[in-house]
Amino acid sequence: MKKAVLLKLLCIVIAAFLVLFLFAACTDSKEDEEKETTTVLGDDTSEDTGPSNVDENGYILDTVPTDTLNYDRTVTLLYWSDVEHEEFVSEKQTGEPVNDAIFLRNMAVEDRLGIDLGFISTPANSSNVAKWVTFVRTDIESGTRSFDLMGAYSLSIASTASNGLCYNLLDPDCEYLNFEMPWWPDRLITEATINDKLYFCSGDISANALYMMYVCYVNNSIVEDRNLPNVFELVDNNQWTYTKFLEMCEGIYEDKNGNGLKDVGDQFGYMTGTIHMDPWFYGSGALIVDKDTNGNLRMSPTFGGEKVIKTLEMLNRMLHDTNDGIATGSTVYHQNQFNNGNLLFTTDRARIAITKLTSEDLDFSIVPFCKYDEAQESFVTVMGNPFTLYGIPINAVADDLPMLSAVIEVYASESYRKLTPALYEITLKTKYVQNEDSARMYDIIRENLTFDLGRIFSSVLIGQTSFRNAVLNNTGGTWASTIRGYEKVLPKQLDKLITAYEAG
Structure with a gap:
């Protein structure tokens, strides 16, 4: 008899626990449902397993299909040897943010496109505009083809363009250049395009563009x-x-x-x-x-x-x-x-x-x-004039134009994700600026860059x-x-x- 009573009591206790458990589960489910229905747009932190056009740091990625490109050759950039702040060559990582960003940028360009970047240089600053143009003209007219791309002092490249020595970057064969991307300033592209032709470009591709604001x-x-x-x-x-x-x-x-x-x-x-x-x-x-x-x-x-x-x-x-x-x-x-x-x-x-x-x-x-x-x-x-404009020489081989456009685009986009943050976020906005408001002001300064063909072509x-x-x-x-x-x-x-x- 006692056993029967104890058994009934045990059943009642178990049933009570089950009711409590189910009630708690229903309450949690209802709360979860309410949370889901009150989520603010843009505040969803759930993991997105779909494709993304940004990297892990939130920087936009380029659209060059580098997983299918492997050019297996050296691409040589002619640059100005008297550049005021290094933006082209870095032999190794040293712990200095800008140097290391240049090194990593170059390595990423090489790895993504299956190329080796080569560099040669000649003077091209404000005292050497004519010498630069002569160097480029001599190389082109002699058929030497010692370089594939050019990057130099703004007035030197502009003078190169005015002498008919630059290739039109809006040509359909330059298929990988996408001037809608954020590493290309709208005003520069808009102002520098004449009769549907664009002979040079700049932006995040040039570290000196930020130094010279x-x-x-x-x-x-x-x-x-x-x-x-x-x-x-x-x-x-x-x-x-x-x-x-x-x-x-x-x-x-x-x-x-x-x-x-x-x-x-x-x-x-x-x-x-x-x-x-x-x-x-x-x-x-x-x-x-x-x-x-x-x-x-x-x-x-x-x-x-x-x-x-x-x-x-x-x-x-x-x-x-x-x-x-x-x-x-x-x-x-x-x-x-x-x-x-x-x-x-x-x-x-x-x-x-x-x-x-x-x-x-x-x-x-x-x-x-x-x-x-x-x-x-x-x-x-x-901007001060000593920033870099980039271009393609007029004698570029037609079959090379897609590759050269890919190099410029990837070079610019990798600069946007690696070099600009190092220079802008780490150095200009943090290391050398003494208050948070000044760092905030840099964003306004950079957003409002202007370009004047009268200035770029002043020479x-x-x-x-x-x-x-x-x-x-x-x-x-x-x-x-x-x-x-x-x-x-x-x-x-x-x-x-x-x-x-x-x-x-």
Whole structure:
């Protein structure tokens, strides 16, 4: 009898546990179902086992079918031996991020395409444009074919193109080049394409393109001491304009060397040298050359426009009629003076954060160069000329064009995934930038790169010194006369350039 009672009790206990278990399971299932139905779009962290167009770090992959390509040959790049920052050759990994990224980029290109990269070099900087063109022309006309691709100082490659020595990268045989990809800046491709022909390219493929971005350097100590506005807030609130820049420069001057003269060694709101005045021209949205509605090259109406005239008036007043700023001509003083803490602002390439601004006592920030006014849609970043343009020589063998286009595309995409992060994320945005806001500003700076064929082809058009000279010599009042002179000369030079493009 007792056994029967115990058996019944045991059955009841087991049944109770089963009910509790089933209830808990149903509750968990209901909660899971509710979680699934409330998932926010884009917040799904479940593993995606399908195909992806990005790598493990989230960088977009190229579309070159390298799993089916194996060219089994050496591809030789002719590059400029006097390049300002190495971007081509790395013999081995050393632990330095940029060097190692170049090494890994080259190795990836070789492995993916089954090639060996070869390199030969010759001078091509601003003093050697003509020598570079002669070297390329001699190699082509002699049939030597000592190189398959070219990468050189921007003005040297542009001059090579204007001499009919570059192949059209938009030719259907260059089938693997995809200029819709993020490693090719939209503005460069758009502006450099003339009559459906494109003879050179740049972007992430050139490390020097990032080194050469013009930025505005801000002395944080002077900002704090003078209770000036926060420059990051000005940028974020669309108030970082020419007018605000000039206002902040007012009253900064101190005769620090005590000689009673306005000269180098004093404290200024702003100091810069001749070539570093270019951001003021381009920051206003101006260009030397643009295209009409039919895509034809022309002298840009903005070249002699009201914004440039007003900009010259503002600069001439600040630099020549007040003590707020000073222009030092071709001699470079502003880098050391900013490094020594004597300037509120200066404008220069991003690279001087690495090479010149080394003082432990200097507390500085980096922001985009200011806008002309608040109505302007975006900031504008101009690059210094020593960046690299890449191209294919005109005498390339027709059967080699698909391969050469594949090499350029893979070279650029691997640079985008390996070299740009090392240079931009690790070096420019982290190692040499002193605050998070400056690192954030670099994104704005890079997103707004501009390109001007009048600048890139300056060696075969009208040069690029007119605006600089008007600032340095305090002759902004004669700008309209200067433009009238160019209206007689520049169209003829553009006709010659278009003829060279059509012949290519």
